[in-house]
Amino acid sequence: GRQLQLREVGGILLQAATVDNWSEIQNFEAKPDDLLICTYPKSGTTWIQEIVDMIEQNGDVAKCQRAIIQHRHPFIEWARPPQPSARNAKDCMVSYYHFQRMNQVLPDPGTWEAYFETFISGKVGWGSWFDHVKGWWEIKDRYQVLFLFYEDMKRDPKCEIQKVVQFMGKSLDETVLDKIVQETSFEKMKENPMTNRSTVPKFILDQSISPFMRKGTVGDWKNHFTVTQNERFDEIYRQKMEGISINFCMEL
Ligand code: A3P
16 A cells, blocks of 8 residues: 555644645635635535636636636645535545545555544544534534535535525526536536546546546445444444534435
8 A cells, every 4th residue: 555644733634735835724814705615525626616617707618628627726725715515424435435545645545444444533634524514514604604515416406506606696697507507517527627637647646546536426325335334334423413403415
């Protein structure tokens, strides 16, 4: 396996390059009309980034082709840049596992059994899924936060995209909205070199191990979790999410 280690800042494990930029991240000041996307890894970050840019460009595909998504929506730790997007923990764990297999600048995830423990303990890059989701859920009503669920976006993309449009204070024609729904489908984004990470060199993302646009479904966890793992996970989830009235759809 890869001999790579994450580094810790304030109890959260991060990629070394992120830690190197830590003072810049801490000194980041948002402007009043900035839109920050605050996803836990593998919860549909790229998807919502593309949707937001499509809305900003009024559905103009050519304008959205001007650069790769990482440049149109820079990560706060990489450059300059709230809108949390949450995905159920089980599918998120599966997606993150495959991502760590192919991402050569993150630690090797080891076996699925080992990764299951790593994910539950929160000792993964950018911290614990539980802390992220709980944290945003608890403050969402006190700030201007639009909380979106990956599963809702899969079930009814038009309705969820419409929420984003409203949140951004815009209104779009029905035809533009329909176009955005089409252009941001998994199939389209998997083919699109500006969103599928195909321009990232193989020594960073090795898509022959697992494609960045992998499956894009709800319920893939059923192909990974054993019955025992599932029961154990549900119990841990109950403990960690106690008192939180959040409901995740686990299959469509
Ligand atoms: P899977 O690994 O389950 O396929 P992030 O962008 O936060 O890293 O999230 C990546 C996950 O979102 C991957 O999940 C990826 O396939 C999925 N995804 C990306 N674009 C999508 C889209 N347009 N529709 C549905 N899922 C999408």
